[in-house]
Amino acid sequence: MAEQPPVRHGPDPQPPDPWARLRAATPARIGLGQVGDAQPTRAVLAFQAAHALARDAVHARLDAAALAAALADPPAIRVRSLAPDRPTYLRRPDLGRRLDPACLPSLPKGDHDLALVVVDGLSATGITAHAPALVAAILARLPRHLGLAPLVVAEEGRVALGDEIAEALGARAVVVIIGERPGLTVPDSVGAYLTYAPKRGTRDAERNCISNIHRNGGLSYAAAADKIVWLAGEMLRRRLSGVALKDDQLVSLAGSAS
């Protein structure tokens, strides 16, 4: 930036924006101006637009077939929770944590180190946008000796849905990639939850979480994949997950998508 302010010509120069420096200090909506007591039209419309994107992300349906094909060849296995639709899903988190028993036959029982489950959660928009690249980054980093179960895509799911899926697949640990609750600034953030010895009834304190994976100032695919693969390795080596596996970079509490 030039040190000298530009020379202004013309009769009515704009006064400098008194908020310029403060605005640089926070993403909050400060210095919006006023019309009477209210916010100006531009500020109101910007807020409504951000809320619209967040709402649409919450209610978007996952194109599970397309995602399953994008994740793997042959396509990933598709399952769903006991929540039949979005309104039920939002009211009944307990149903989103349970696997529809009709899906059990499609999950072949095996003997694996790790299962990788992609779940729509509260942002199908986020999962559609980021899951293929994030999963590819994870697969590229997994050690060769690690036994990976077939990939799974789950609809209308919460984090704990991964427990039953991993149990059915016969996996010692599970990584759940899930859409996070959309905010006004970022409607497409995803998170990763890691659980050792997953089974029905596993508590959230027994998980490790990496959140804020998105392309708007969040964690990059590479950085997220590095952490996920490191954590998965530690989890399998030490045979535990959750608070006991906490380090300074990690938060072990399950968030709003749990």
Next chain:
Amino acid sequence: MAAFTADLGGTRYVFAGLAGLLAAASPPRSGDELAGIAATNAAHRAAAQQALADVPLAHFLDAVVVPYENDEVTRLIIDGHDAAAFAPVAHMTVGDFRDWLLSDAATTPVLTALAPGLTPEMVAAVSKLMRNQDLIAVARKCRVEVAFRTTLGLPGRLASRLQPNHPSDDPAGIVAATLDGLLLGSGDALIGVNPVTDSVGNAITLLEVLDELRQRHAIPTQSCVLTHVTNTIEIMARGGPVDLVFQSIAGTEAANRGFGVDLAILREAHEAALSLKRGTLGNNVMYFETGQGSALSADAHHGVDQQTLEARAYAVARAFRPLLVNTVVGFIGPEYLYDGKQIIRAGLEDHFCGKLLGLPMGVDVCYTNHAEADQDDMDTLATLLAIAGVNFLIAVPGADDVMLNYQSLSFHDILYLRSTLGLRPAPEFEAWLAETGLARPDGRLRTLDRDALPAQRFLALAGGTDG
């Protein structure tokens, strides 16, 4: 366990126990459905309300909803009950009580004297028989005045908590949002930050920044970093500038344990804050936040509906003569309050129950993006609460909390409520706005666009511009 019955539409409904009756009589909400205790249909609910109307208020002193032996909140409620204050309504049923509350006999001084005689369960019960307008009309008659450096709860006043949160606790960003709120007339109830990092060191840094800002501009208000009560005890021991002690609380001992608190630790913090003597006008030094659904969320609800449990949290709060109590009504999500209608109803219930129990009640009028609600619903609830005489409302820049990722009210919304309903800020803060020139002689705030000089000078002093 007593059984209650009601006949409706040719069906006899039987309710086993007070908790089950209260739950079935509660207006619909997703959290009670999730807990499996809600009425099964509309007729079931209407029958429960009829049965509840016939229950004597005195019965609530005998039949507790959470066992006395296992729960210190129940013991606090029963042991602290003031029988003399209760006497004027002791003969009434819940239905009689509603009629009496709405009558001219229930004046402001009468309701103030009654508060220690009421239990949370009585207040929750009568709220279930009341329509929204009843909740507003009775709350408007209650008056709860408190003070620290400002006086809150005076008639004709509406205060606000300025909530300048920042996604990484950056002090410059928090100051920027604080200045935005002050220039828009917010902050007379509190300047209160929710920290991202819940550590003692971080909280001290933020407290010092806010205290320095307050002192430099002689702003008559109080500040708070909303960290865990055990952290605040440690901060006070280290000499940090603590005005108010904050804590989230709930309506059962088990749910409070989930928050990492009990009555003993709250008493310890209360004593420590009183000993600092930092208040100039009063010594109300506690700040509590609550919200329907927190007990179920902690798996500590004992089969009691979420609205009754919320009222029980107010029994915890009133033991500590707080400056501020607010329900964070729509924050918890749609599995507890599904949509705008449920959030609006719950906000009015919480404010009514808190006020009737003698609390200086405020509300965070808010919602998350996965709830079926929007800013129109918040406008409706905020307007109703301001009419109901709410002590304070929470406000953030542009209604968008960039740290907690939910939507509350904006500073502009507070201005709208004040000018539309003829409400004014806390008197000490109002005088400060006039002295600094931030407000014009008629009380209207100057905007930066028009008559900007005093506001620009303020921004410059505060480090916003080069002046």
